[in-house]
Amino acid sequence: MADSGSEDIAVIGNTDLTPSESENNLKNTMVEKGTSLLKKMEISVAEAEKRTGKNAVNMQETYTVYLIETRPVDAASEETNPVPDSLWRRYSEFELLRNYLLVTYPFAVVPPLPEKRAEFVWHKLSADNMDPDFVERRRVGLENFLLRVASHPALSSDKIFYLFLTEENGWKETVFETGFQAKADSRLKALNATFRVKNPDKRFVEMKHYGDELQSVISQLLRVRARAADRLYGVYKVHGNYGRVFSEWSAIEKEMGDGLQSAGHHMDAYAASVDDILEEEEHYADQLKEYLFYSDALRTVCRKHELTQYELEMAVQDLTSKKQQREELATGTIRTFSLKGMTSKLFGQETPEQREAKLKMLETQIEEGEELVKERNSECDEFVKSAWVDIERFKEQKDHDLRESLISYAIMQISMCKKGIQVWNNAKECFNKM
């Protein structure tokens, strides 16, 4: 359902999915075409470039921009090589897009952006945002983000998203015109406030705990993996010293010289091979990182549920107390302590006219309150329904993706072992000739 972007009220979104349609969406694994934008359009983040310019406070700054290329799917099959449409975006614009989506689709588990700063680094990787390896991995992460949004059942049809991909100029203004910023600020405040909810949906409570556990365990895994990678690097590189010493030693030997020399070359190759191995492992780490950040999005949705539930409970509480006040006023009995009651006792009863006026006001308030409760109730229900659909979709996606990641990790290990076998067999051949 397209969001025209000009309305202030948050559209809950695709709440009328039939069960079979939900199932259909569930079957669509991420980054595959379904009822999504990807059916019509190919999207990629093709390049990254450094730019310098003046920032908001008129100071020189260097930043990186990323080239987004889009191409209609049909055109690609008809012509040999149609030139794609393209525009440049920087990271902060991606952030703006994501914040907009978060506010506009509160029920959705919004795909995360790649990390702003390099974390979980091991010694070889620089923590510098300008480092080419970091920029490259970020490019991949940004492309992944766009593809995920483009294949999300609700998010993919958003107009602002479409404009992000197609309109370079004036996009920022368009986003701000939606007025999402105001909503964002109040929402943020509400989300960060502490409140106690009496009757949250148990599934959401469990999901929040799961989100906490997922974040904790993936963080730990990333840390441990980075340390192990660091050590593995050391092991491989020290073997390079064998290369050097074998070479020097071969110079003083007659029969052993050739064998030693060639064995030394294989030791050098062994030492060098670790760079590729660890580069590949970084991709695996990036896949884990995506789900680390996803866990945050998951928890946000659960928190939003708590917020809507809380607002409902507050409205109910308010209505109940108003009804009670009306009853007391109507029957003249004061069941609960109230300042009004005390003052009326002290300063005398109200006149019948005053009471009449008060009752009338209360009636109106109760009427409004009942409307509010009804509204909030349906809001809550809608939210729970659509959020749970997206959470189920997310679960399927996560299970599929992470299983694929584990498989790709195993494939990496296998490749590393095969390289090791080859190198040491070659070295053995050389040693045989010593």
Add this chain to the structure above:
Amino acid sequence: MLRLLSQQLRLNERDLHDTSTTQTDGSSFNASMQTSPASMINQYKFEEEEEDADTKDIFVTVDNPESHVTAIETYITYRVETKTTRSEFDSSEFEVRRRYQDFLWLKGRLEEAHPTLIVHPLPEKFVMKGMVERFNEDFIETRRRALHKFLNKIAEHPIFSSSEDFKIFLTAGSGELTSHKKQGPGFLSRMGETVKAVAAAVRGVRNRPQEFTDMQEYAEAFSQKISSLDKVTQRIVREQKEYLEELKECGPTYALWSQSEQELAEPLKNVAGCVDNCCKETEEQVKHLNDHLIPVLHEYVLCADTLKAVLRRRDNIQADFEGKTEALATKKADRDAMRDELDKAEDRLEWANNALKTDWTRWQKVMRTDLRSAFIDTAERNVSYYEKCLAVWESFLQSQRTDAEGNGNVDSS
């Protein structure tokens, strides 16, 4: 022909023992060494020396370390077992217990008798700094292995294996050994030798033949290279151990994760198991490196020192000869006695040079064989390590593929 040679040498050693009991003068100790087989030693050739398993007629084992406590000290003895078909041995099997001191004694005797032959090194006397104390299990095992190698190298050496001292070492009861030890050249004669050596060293050698200078350069360079290899290998072991420490935390983390998951629980547990298996393999691989490659490299570091010592001793013998030549040219008195001494010094030098050259070639062959097989062994072990890890991960892939086929790609099951 070798047997004849070695028999002659043994005869010589017996002379040594006999004369040393009656003479305290160091020079006559020298004299008996130089009389007979100088010419035969000059023909010391290696053609006959094919030391394959078929011709090996003596097998020595060092094992079974035991601790002994006395009022004065605690020490370790090792069981030394010998099986042989050699006729000069009274029986075909011997079992004795020896302590490190006894090995040191044997080495010293062989070096004294053959100053320019290369004796395989013994493990170090003292514990290296930073290591645990002497009676630590690993230290004892490492030392035992090195002592075993030492005796086998002696047994494989054409000259040393026929040494009387070697035979006594292998066969004598402890009382017999003690009294035999006492029969060696007395303190004074040993002092005499040391004084001569120092004097010769001080004098320095004037005309060292190029081939020995080449050998010296080689020994220097070899020493550096083998020390580097030793250090590099030790560093690899250290890095591997640190890698292992980190890797050991990965498996449990995957296992912890699996507890929060449903669909993913099985593959995560599986991965945890794989990582743990790889840890075990890494542990074994490190141990192998430690137990096999490092001791061999270390032995050859010590060998390099032996080479330098042997070359120095040869230089001293030459310096002694040169000194005596000079003395003959300059002094007028006692010319006959001096000429006699000069001849002996010349013989001694020729003998030393030839022995050294032959043994040098022999040593190079042995070194090449030892190091080659140590490196081949290491390479094979590394291949095996990677093969085992490969199997671990391939079985994981296999399990995931059969799962996918069984359940279909989407359904939760």
